[in-house]
Amino acid sequence: MKTESEIKKEFENVTGLNEAKKIFKKLARELHPDVGGSEEEFKILKNVYDDIVEHKIYFSNDTKFDLELEKIISQILHFENITIEVIGSWIWLSGDTFKIKDKLKELNFKWANKKKMWYYGEMKGKNPKQKSMEEIKAKYGCTTLKTKEQEKLTA
Numbered sequence: 206m207k208t209e210s211e212i213k214k215e216f217e218n219v220t221g222l223n224e225a226k227k228i229f230k231k232l233a234r235e236l237h238p239d240v241g242g243s244e245e246e247f248k249i250l251k252n253v254y255d256d257i258v259e260h261k262i263y264f265s266n267d268t269k270f271d272l273e274l275e276k277i278i279s280q281i282l283h284f285e286n287i288t289i290e291v292i293g294s295w296i297w298l299s300g301d302t303f304k305i306k307d308k309l310k311e312l313n314f315k316w317a318n319k320k321k322m323w324y325y326g327e328m329k330g331k332n333p334k335q336k337s338m339e340e341i342k343a344k345y346g347c348t349t350l351k352t353k354e355q356e357k358l359t360a
Contacts, residue, residue: 287305292338295345296325
């Protein structure tokens with residue numbers, strides 16, 4: 206029987222959500238009650254995984270992102286007058302995006318009409334209770350990589 210500390214140790218060096226998912230799936234195949242594990246072990250695994258996902262432990266102090274997100278960020282970082290925020294495992298863009306919308310579509314960004322922002326990342330489904338960006342940031346954590354460059358007003 207695996208203890209909570211042994212399960213946590215499996216996730217110790219996780220640097221991204223996709224990596225955490227792979228470890229969870231591997232351990233689930235081993236610890237699920239239907240395949241010889243116990244309910245208690247599986248509950249511990251689920252709680253550890255939820256804690257990692259909810260609190261974004263997979264973002265280390267030096268802000269390491271999944272390789273996929275890093276690749277996308279590197280392709281949009283040069284655009285001017287946009288704000289790039291990494292919220293959980295999604296990239297959100299705001300600012301003057303109209304001129305670059307075709308490029309964003311090529312990179313598989315989607316337009317969130319109610320939020321008036323572009324996002325990159327998998328959405329699990331429609332939530333009947335729409336959350337504000339502040340609620341999403343509070344739940345998943347937010348790292349602002351670039352802010353919209355403000356034009357200086359001259360008097």
